[in-house]
Amino acid sequence: MKRTKLYLSFLKTRRFRAAAIALALFATVGALHADETCSSPYLARIEGQEEFVYVWTLGDEGVGDGSDKLVTIDVKPGSTNYGKIIHSHSVGGRHEAHHGGFTDDRRQLWLCGLETSKIFIFDVHTEPAKPRYVKTIADFEKVTGGAVGPHGVYALPGRVLVPCLSNAKDHGGRTALVEFNNEGDYIATHWLPTKETPGIAGAEFADGYCYDARVLPRKNVLLTTSFTGWKNYTRDFGDLAKDANAMKEFGNSMTIWNFHTRQPTKVFQVPGTPLEIRWAWGETHNYAFTASALTSKLWLCYEDSAGEWQVKEVARIGPEGGVLPADISLSADDKTLFVDCFGDGKVRVFDVSAPHHPNQIYERIIGRQLNMVSQSWDGKRLYFSSSLLAHWDKSGKDNEQFVRAYKWDGKELTPAFALDFTALKLGRPHHMLFGSTKIGG
Amino acid sequence: MRPIVLILVFLAACSWATDLERSAEHDYNAPPAGTYKLPVVKPAADGEVLDSSGHALRLRELTRGRITVMSFIYTRCAAPKACPMATGVLLQLRRASERDAALAKALRLVSISFDPAADTPERMAAYSALADTGVPGAEWRFLTSASQEKLKPILDAYGQAVDRRENSLNPAGPLNHVLRVFLIDRDGNIRNIYSSSTLDIRLVLADIKTLLAEQTE
Numbered sequence: 054m055k056r057t058k059l060y061l062s063f064l065k066t067r068r069f070r071a072a073a074i075a076l077a078l079f080a081t082v083g084a085l086h087a088d089e090t091c092s093s094p095y096l097a098r099i100e101g102q103e104e105f106v107y108v109w110t111l112g113d114e115g116v117g118d119g120s121d122k123l124v125t126i127d128v129k130p131g132s133t134n135y136g137k138i139i140h141s142h143s144v145g146g147r148h149e150a151h152h153g154g155f156t157d158d159r160r161q162l163w164l165c166g167l168e169t170s171k172i173f174i175f176d177v178h179t180e181p182a183k184p185r186y187v188k189t190i191a192d193f194e195k196v197t198g199g200a201v202g203p204h205g206v207y208a209l210p211g212r213v214l215v216p217c218l219s220n221a222k223d224h225g226g227r228t229a230l231v232e233f234n235n236e237g238d239y240i241a242t243h244w245l246p247t248k249e250t251p252g253i254a255g256a257e258f259a260d261g262y263c264y265d266a267r268v269l270p271r272k273n274v275l276l277t278t279s280f281t282g283w284k285n286y287t288r289d290f291g292d293l294a295k296d297a298n299a300m301k302e303f304g305n306s307m308t309i310w311n312f313h314t315r316q317p318t319k320v321f322q323v324p325g326t327p328l329e330i331r332w333a334w335g336e337t338h339n340y341a342f343t344a345s346a347l348t349s350k351l352w353l354c355y356e357d358s359a360g361e362w363q364v365k366e367v368a369r370i371g372p373e374g375g376v377l378p379a380d381i382s383l384s385a386d387d388k389t390l391f392v393d394c395f396g397d398g399k400v401r402v403f404d405v406s407a408p409h410h411p412n413q414i415y416e417r418i419i420g421r422q423l424n425m426v427s428q429s430w431d432g433k434r435l436y437f438s439s440s441l442l443a444h445w446d447k448s449g450k451d452n453e454q455f456v457r458a459y460k461w462d463g464k465e466l467t468p469a470f471a472l473d474f475t476a477l478k479l480g481r482p483h484h485m486l487f488g489s490t491k492i493g494g
Numbered sequence: 495m496r497p498i499v500l501i502l503v504f505l506a507a508c509s510w511a512t513d514l515e516r517s518a519e520h521d522y523n524a525p526p527a528g529t530y531k532l533p534v535v536k537p538a539a540d541g542e543v544l545d546s547s548g549h550a551l552r553l554r555e556l557t558r559g560r561i562t563v564m565s566f567i568y569t570r571c572a573a574p575k576a577c578p579m580a581t582g583v584l585l586q587l588r589r590a591s592e593r594d595a596a597l598a599k600a601l602r603l604v605s606i607s608f609d610p611a612a613d614t615p616e617r618m619a620a621y622s623a624l625a626d627t628g629v630p631g632a633e634w635r636f637l638t639s640a641s642q643e644k645l646k647p648i649l650d651a652y653g654q655a656v657d658r659r660e661n662s663l664n665p666a667g668p669l670n671h672v673l674r675v676f677l678i679d680r681d682g683n684i685r686n687i688y689s690s691s692t693l694d695i696r697l698v699l700a701d702i703k704t705l706l707a708e709q710t711e
Binding site: 094095097157158160210211212232234235236238240241270271272273274286311313315316336337491492493 | 505518519520521522524525529530531533534535536653655660670672674684687688689691692697700
């Protein structure tokens with residue numbers, strides 16, 4: 054009887070729980086994911102290697118049908134269609150196709166239009182090789198109470214978080230985070246803090262702008278970055294760059310939020326539009342990287358030894374004058390950071406094993422212009438795309454529009470396949486997301 | 495499933511019901527109840543279900559009138575951060591209600607199976623018996639469905655994704671699913687949805703008390 058009680062007591066201990074988890078993980082390790090490393094931690098994972106790359110592509114006048122479209126590339130190993138376009142679905146019209154994201158069950162892919170504030174929803178569960186259009190959220194401005202420019206879609210349990218870039222009132226950078234349930238019904242709008250927002254540290258740095266929004270669940274924190282408003286991102290960049298007043302209307306802040314309550318707690322001054330956020334994945338790695346596009350710097354947001362969140366500059370990206378770092382991708386082991394630089398078309402690779410002291414270890418020209426990068430979970434495959442924004446892409450010969458895939462061996466990139474989106478009459482490829490027929494829990 | 499396996503699976507759930515402290519997985523302080531809003535996510539859908547005695551009833555009878563925490567589970571699940579974790583958190587809530595008469599009166603717990611072929615009313619009764627502490631507390635109902643046809647509209651409405659694994663002998667269980675636990679207010683509106691990353695008993699309790707405070711405003 055005493056032995057039984059001891060046994061039952063053991064079953065209730067953390068040691069038992071840890072053993073059970075370890076056993077289950079061991080049992081499933083062979084099926085562990087090869088998913089993209091920058092996806093939401095709440096997202097159901099791909100088991101094995103990605104089979105498809107979904108590319109949210111801007112329509113380009115005079116190129117094919119000129120409409121924004123969801124393009125599907127077959128990347129299944131051994132497939133006779135490997136590296137080829139196997140499906141394309143035009144949504145009709147040009148909406149400034151930008152970013153998208155899956156619902157947490159990975160059954161739907163939501164794709165945002167920055168200019169028209171429409172969100173296009175596709176079913177990627179029924180037939181992952183041929184995403185099916187489901188519906189459009191066309192009344193975004195109305196239901197959200199004036200937020201416009203839906204930028205990304207970030208999976209949360211049973212709902213999505215949509216960081217926006219602008220507002221309907223003045224089309225400036227003041228904007229909000231918006232939540233919808235997985236059925237596409239509006240839930241809530243959370244406006245970014247301003248200098249007048251009471252009760253937050255660093256309110257003097259708050260500008261109300263937003264770009265990316267990502268969560269570190271273990272610490273119950275949400276981090277946001279800042280870009281610029283509708284009237285700037287829909288304007289020709291050459292023209293914009295000459296307008297000193299317009300150039301002042303770019304975000305210079307990052308904000309930490311209590312994720313559960315959706316309340317901002319601290320604002321940091323980060324000059325030069327900090328864009329993509331990449332939280333580290335390690336169980337004790339309480340930090341995230343971001344890159345500021347206009348100041349060409351790498352920043353670290355980290356929890357200090359006192360439990361306070363801090364932000365500091367940790368590296369320059371490229372030479373003096375700047376290279377417009379647009380996207381970053383952190384490897385799943387938190388050791389390697391890929392930085393796409395739109396300005397010179399190079400990817401720069403940093404060793405970030407010591408996150409406070411990044412060290413560039415490699416660089417390679419991917420194309421004449423370079424925007425997004427998606428990395429497989431095992432760090433062996435990287436996919437690059439070219440388009441930044443319809444009005445900001447380069448012109449003439451420099452306006453290359455491509456998806457190029459590479460293999461990474463830890464030291465250098467080797468080409469795997471390349472697709473010319475202009476020659477294929479598709480448009481300007483932007484965000485790339487991984488799909489598969491094999492999705493885990 | 496043999497009774498001993500059912501017992502082991504339930505005891506795995508018990509291992510989650512150990513404490514209410516800050517942990518490495520939930521390394522933060524829970525927010526004080528009532529200091530934040532919980533907007534309506536969507537209405538809690540109705541459907542035809544069976545209780546653990548085999549009696550047919552409408553799900554809406556158990557998602558109205560009290561604050562309800564409802565968890566979709568299947569009793570063959572052995573994935574540590576899935577059904578055993580959800581049942582463990584509901585067990586923690588049950589225990590909390592045993593020490594708080596007001597909570598016991600205001601709260602209802604529901605475990606509903608998405609594996610009706612295996613989780614018969616008898617199986618759910620056996621599972622529920624393991625949760626019976628013998629101490630008065632919040633009502634805890636264990637439900638299943640008469641068929642997949644009866645179950646499907648419920649799963650669709652709640653967004654509970656369930657697929658059969660290619661390997662039915664997978665040690666985590668034969669079904670692949672996302673973890674979904676729903677917080678439902680007295681009017682039958684879903685006010686929060688928890689997954690394995692957010693299913694922190696301290697947050698669930700703070701949310702329940704936030705809804706309670708809302709009702710007294």
